[in-house]
Amino acid sequence: MKPALRNETSLAKRHPRPFPWRCSACGKVDVAPAVVRYTANVRHHGRTHKVRVADLCVLKCRACGALVFQNDSHQQIARALRRQLGLLQPEEIREGRRQANDITQEQLAQAIDAAVATVSRWETGAVIQSRRADKAMRRFFATQAEQPLSARVSQLVESLVSDVLSKSRSDTEKEALLKALCARKKELGDMLATAVRE
């Protein structure tokens, strides 16, 4: 019996065509999921980095050893490179936004002077941010976290206000909502200030 290959199930789930596949290098029908030790040379913003991955999930020809990289393999290498360079992983960027008052990708892009499409690609893992962008994001997230709770609430209310302004139908409706919000803004701020002191 052949030894079971790790990750076979997860890879096979996304590739309905059953293994083994035909190898484009040697022609034998012997390509199947495998876990290999691999060193990749990856370009990142003008420099080439050697990235070692101890357990890379690939497809491998058991006859000639040819490797076939899947999207998973590329993502794994990208994660290893980010780790090696000390860059935020995609989910850390998303989490950073969440902790920074749930700001949108647009707001983050604006704060660090990047295009929103670029921020979106960092968060899906399609593109790795530059060191400079990474620093800018960390700085921005840190400033957000340092703000006192009351200032963050105030900011949140401000964003609610602009939301109201952009979505309400009539002027009377706008005015009423804004009044209510402004009253609540001070009330909320005071409440939080007291809560923090206690």
Ligand SMILES: [Zn+2]
């Ligand atoms: Zn082969």
